[in-house]
């Protein structure tokens with residue numbers, strides 16, 4: 201059987217000769233061949249795919265232990281691997297829609313937009329079919345969801361044609377050809393949708409000089425990015441996961457909300473494996489960003505400025521409440537250097553709410569402590585007096601958090 205996409209590339213080469221040929225591999229579909237030829241960082245990819253494998257060092261675990269705070273990028277509240285283990289275990293106990301929805305409901309606020317929309321569809325259907333399975337719901341709806349996706353694709357192509365027609369005869373003709381070929385390409389699954397989206401985006405990027413208008417270019421790019429995939433469209437999600445087990449579908453609704461380690465300075469550019477270079481970022485943002493520079497990413501996602509402040513405010517609150525490990529006491533300030541350098545100064549945030557820890561306290565308060573210690577069992581003292589031992593804080597274990605609280 202002829203692969204519809206490679207067939208498409210073949211037919212299409214004449215009108216499309218300025219674009220580099222790419223192999224139709226999953227990697228190429230997932231990564232943009234024009235701007236981002238490299239795969240995402242191995243740790244990023246691995247963290248997403250194999251969150252539970254303990255190949256990462258203690259320092260990554262330290263930052264992961266921050267737990268339930270907002271993603272500095274998209275602002276979605278993040279989950280932990282322990283949460284995922286619990287959800288997975290709970291979902292495997294019973295396959296009914298009723299149990300399924302009750303299990304996922306406490307995690308609703310952690311879901312991204314598309315996942316939340318899918319979950320609301322499950323909830324609505326589950327109320328009428330409490331004993332049936334979510335897996336059946338997807339299988340029943342696959343065909344109608346596929347038709348809705350195709351309709352949406354056609355609408356987007358029409359909008360692209362209208363805009364490019366208004367730019368110039370050449371641009372109009374070029375995009376009329378492109379959309380005509382893409383419209384005729386058979387779509388059998390979500391992978392095909394993703395491929396068409398990827399090509400449409402790269403067509404617009406390579407036609408930037410032909411479009412010759414920054415506003416129209418952005419408008420076209422946004423339209424192409426809106427072409428349905430399981431990440432941005434609930435119907436495409438249904439198409440993608442129809443035929444999968446209920447448990448997998450349920451964990452997928454939350455998986456991209458798990459906090460992952462983002463290297464502020466990419467490892468490829470010599471970024472170190474140190475706490476000072478780590479940001480806890482949701483799997484979705486971490487994966488989507490790939491190796492786009494932080495400065496470019498902030499330009500594309502201006503909401504990151506506000507969300508970064510929110511992230512540090514929440515981290516600081518945890519530090520002030522002694523909920524985090526000692527190694528994170530100065531974390532909000534420690535990463536400032538890397539964030540400032542990588543964002544070329546565009547990302548600033550306020551850490552004044554961070555309360556000074558033991559090492560920075562005044563001599564008089566230390567003296568007060570000494571007086572207090574007279575009544576308590578003595579802990580081991582070291583010989584140098586300029587660096588007193590910090591009092592031992594209770595260790596915070598993220599899996600003990602009640603996330604529904």
Ligand SMILES: [Zn+2]
Pocket residue numbers: 271272273274275276481482483484485486
């Ligand atoms: Zn995010």
